[in-house]
Amino acid sequence: MKKALTFMLLALAGAAHANSVPGVPAFDVDCPGNIMVHADQDGPVIINSKEAQTRMINERLFEAKGSDVTISISIADDDSVAVTYISKKGGNGICQSVDD
Numbered sequence: 001m002k003k004a005l006t007f008m009l010l011a012l013a014g015a016a017h018a019n020s021v022p023g024v025p026a027f028d029v030d031c032p033g034n035i036m037v038h039a040d041q042d043g044p045v046i047i048n049s050k051e052a053q054t055r056m057i058n059e060r061l062f063e064a065k066g067s068d069v070t071i072s073i074s075i076a077d078d079d080s081v082a083v084t085y086i087s088k089k090g091g092n093g094i095c096q097s098v099d100d
Helices: 002-016
Strands: 027-031 035-039 045-047 053-058 061-065 069-075 081-087 092-094
Touching: 027 069, 027 081, 035 069, 035 081, 045 061, 045 069
Parallel strands: none
Antiparallel strands: 027 035, 035 045, 053 061, 061 069, 069 081, 081 092
């Protein structure tokens, strides 16, 4: 019983960090169409309160997929972050940073 509980706790802890992607910058943006995106440093990326499947394209470009939207995250040479989106509903564009 004790081993089963320990295994379950370790599995849950691993699942919580399953979508961590080293290099993802921290940001908060709003995209047209009421799409809110949040990311912590090194992930995960959250789209409208749901964790997205995130992958590294290269060290300066990342992609996060939600159920009906794909978010592109690019890091410029000056380390600024640009976020764009493509929606399955036909929308696409540039997301705006949210000031705290």
